[in-house]
């Protein structure tokens with residue numbers, strides 16, 4: 001089995017750090033039990049890390065209690081990596097997770113600033129929880145390890161770990177989009193977040209669009225950060241540090257999905273689904289119940305299809321599967337009501353004896369059931385208003401082993417541009433375009449469907465999760481400390497090829513100083529020990 005550490009210069013382990021662990025501990029009257037976490041990040045990382053040793057640090061999904069550690073220990077025994085929890089209080093969960101992460105960063109980064117609740121207390125707790133994650137990680141890491149932090153919940157952890165003296169290299173991957181400067185600058189804490197992100201050695205984005213937005217934000221808000229071209233990825237230089245910024249589109253474990261989808265059990269389950277659903281064409285939507293996924297807009301597009309193309313009535317059925325998500329946040333409660341009202345309105349308007357146009361499933365499906373739906377579907381309808389990547393689009397293609405299905409995908413998902421050669425790409429806000437695309441897909445010849453799906457499956461096979469992990473780990477510049485002069489040796493002679501690189505020869509602070517009026521500018525010199533010293537200050541300064 002592939003071990004990523006053999007493809008890189010990494011000597012130690014990979015320490016994954018994410019808000020959630022792949023399992024969550026659910027308390028109940030008689031004690032507690034372990035369940036699988038949901039969502040795209042866990043799906044991708046679990047698939048990629050199935051055979052890798054290391055450590056996975058995150059929150060176990062519950063408030064502290066005596067059950068957590070023994071249950072995690074037990075869950076670690078069936079995995080090659082150890083699970084370690086960061087314990088969070090009820091107040092922290094409410095203000096860090098539901099608050100800062102999901103009421104501020106999530107809507108803002110998905111270009112929906114009017115949904116943000118910029119509560120200053122959330123920021124305080126976000127900083128505190130990031131320090132907690134940094135502390136637990138600092139305790140677990142050695143200098144030979146590579147610390148890989150995931151997603152928007154943990155953007156401040158690098159500075160917390162640097163302050164705790166961690167010298168191991170650190171990478172950060174953003175699973176969601178990065179907004180342009182006009183949106184990002186609305187964030188009251190924009191500068192400390194950018195500065196802290198630049199304490200990582202590598203920052204990864206889902207698409208070039210996100211990376212370009214990040215650079216545009218730096219140029220507007222942190223002009224002292226210099227962008228330098230690099231091969232294969234550009235770098236940012238700030239205060240003597242360099243950070244590689246790369247695009248790494250996430251993928252799925254294509255071979256595993258395809259193998260599972262081909263199972264005889266899945267085939268018979270899928271035939272049973274088709275037999276029970278009376279329509280000729282099965283359209284499938286699968287999402288976390290989230291306002292970024294465009295579920296109401298999708299339902300309205302489907303309603304428009306039925307109004308505009310009456311011949312489709314009785315012949316096309318939408319199965320919309322939603323997994324409950326973030327139900328404690330008011331916006332999500334409203335969304336559920338909106339979706340359920342639309343489903344009942346459409347069904348009220350169009351249902352005929354023997355045909356119900358929309359089947360709505362509100363629960364987490366097991367892998368087999370999900371695969372059976374993917375296989376049974378004629379059309380995968382993936383229309384988020386904004387999405388970092390969207391793995392459902394890729395899972396649908398991987399499960400199409402008989403190359404029968406058509407993918408309709410939003411241009412605003414990372415998967416849209418990546419899959420455009422085989423998919424029908426739509427603007428999810430254009431209900432008319434989506435209705436037309438559904439009609440096109442429903443009436444497409446078998447040959448066109450096959451040709452399109454072959455192309456799609458090729459892309460998804462090629463850009464799989466293994467490649468995503470490998471390319472991210474390889475992005476860490478090895479050997480020569482970045483920015484130092486001469487030689488090719490490792491900076492300290494340490495066995496770690498990934499030693500933390502601080503560019504002592506480039507006092508970027510001087511650049512900050514030049515932005516000040518002349519009478520405030522301190523003067524610097526670099527000492528023999530390569531440390532920067534202030535040699536003179538303007539009168540009146542401390």
Ligand code: ADQ
Nearest residue numbers: 039040041043175287322323364365387388389390391392
């Ligand atoms: P998510 O927003 O969670 O992920 P997505 O990439 O679509 O979005 O992943 C959802 C995952 O949950 C898929 O693996 C899907 O199979 C599963 N799922 C959804 N509904 C389900 C149901 N009812 N039952 C069972 N499983 C269900 C975030 C970003 C994305 C990015 C991923 C990975 O928002 O843009 O693609 O991380 O980086």
